[in-house]
Amino acid sequence: MTDFLRARGLSCIRQDRVLFQALDLELSPGQLLQIQGKNGAGKSSLLRLLAGLSTPDDGDVLFCGQPLALQAEQYAASLCYIGHQSGIHEHLTAMENLAFWRAAYQLPFTDNMDLLGQLGLAGLEDIPCRMLSAGQQRRVSLARLWLTQAPLWILDEPFTALDQHAIQRLQQRFHQHLATGGAIIVTTHQALSQDFPTLKTLELAYRW
Numbered sequence: 001m002t003d004f005l006r007a008r009g010l011s012c013i014r015q016d017r018v019l020f021q022a023l024d025l026e027l028s029p030g031q032l033l034q035i036q037g038k039n040g041a042g043k044s045s046l047l048r049l050l051a052g053l054s055t056p057d058d059g060d061v062l063f064c065g066q067p068l069a070l071q072a073e074q075y076a077a078s079l080c081y082i083g084h085q086s087g088i089h090e091h092l093t094a095m096e097n098l099a100f101w102r103a104a105y106q107l108p109f110t111d112n113m114d115l116l117g118q119l120g121l122a123g124l125e126d127i128p129c130r131m132l133s134a135g136q137q138r139r140v141s142l143a144r145l146w147l148t149q150a151p152l153w154i155l156d157e158p159f160t161a162l163d164q165h166a167i168q169r170l171q172q173r174f175h176q177h178l179a180t181g182g183a184i185i186v187t188t189h190q191a192l193s194q195d196f197p198t199l200k201t202l203e204l205a206y207r208w
Contacts, residue, residue, distance in 0.1 A: 004029050004183050005050065005152060009059035012045050018207055019045055023059070025202060029151070029181040032174060032196045034188065037204030043187040044084065044156055046204065050185060051081040051154050080150040082158060086141040090130035094121050094140045097129065101147050115146055120166060135161040145173055153177065153184045167193065 004027050011021040019042030027033050035043050048054045050061055052068045052075055061068050063075050088097050098112040116125050119139045129137055138161045145153065159167050171194045174184055178198060192199070 004031075004064065005185075006062040006065075007050065007059065008062065010046070010049060010056045010061070011058035012042055012049060013057045014042075014045060020204055020207070021058070027183050027185065027200075029183055030178050031183050031198045031200060032178060033183075033185045033200045033202060034192065035185065035202045035204065036187070038206045041204040041206045043204055047081075047083070047154050047156050047185065047187060051079060052076070053081070078150055079152050079154065080144060080148040081154045082141060082144065083156045084160075086129075086137045087144075088129050088137060088140050090137075091128055093126050093128055094132075094143075095125040097140055098143055098147070101144055105147055105149065107147060115143060118146075118169065119143055120163075133161075135163065135166070138162060139166060142170060145170075145177070151182045153182065153186075155184065155186045157187055157189070159188050159190060 006027070007023060007025045010023040012019045023046070025033065035046060037043050045054070049056050052061070052072065063071060063078070068075050089100065092100065094116060095112055098115065099109070102109060102112075113122070113125065116122055119142070121136065121139055124132060124136060129140055132140070138158075142158060158170060162170065171192060174196070175194070177184060178196070
């Protein structure tokens with residue numbers, strides 16, 4: 001199986017503290033990588049390096065065998081990154097956010113009510129997102145995972161503020177994505193409640 005994403009000898013230093021060094025990882029199509037570790041261990045910093053949003057102090061990140069710097073546009077088109085921030089337009093409604101993402105992904109316009117209903121947002125579609133709860137805003141943000149055609153997902157604590165039903169629905173979406181050859185990197189403080197045969201884990205140790 002060809003490595004989809006590979007990190008070689010990654011090192012990351014923040015405020016004179018070495019978060020991790022000489023870190024290697026590999027991710028192939030159809031695989032789910034769960035990154036674990038205490039707060040401050042460098043999980044979010046690692047995700048930002050893998051997403052090409054920051055530069056490692058040492059080492060390389062390769063996508064399909066080539067450094068990210070040589071294929072930034074192609075990599076961006078292949079990636080869906082959702083970090084701690086919701087990434088939604090808070091002055092727009094849930095329906096308007098979905099319409100914006102459809103246009104950004106060059107998808108045909110369609111009625112988004114079914115998707116909003118699946119995500120537990122029915123009846124809230126016309127309310128500005130700034131007026132929604134943290135969990136509701138998170139569900140609007142995660143709606144991108146039902147719209148994007150990007151094969152690689154990098155998700156930082158996607159279960160935060162979600163209830164159990166929403167967590168189960170999101171994990172079902174993980175299964176669908178992996179089954180079509182997609183790959184996922186996720187950080188979460190809680191164990192995955194569904195079985196993922198291709199699951200890999202990476203534990204980051206907290207360094208003083």
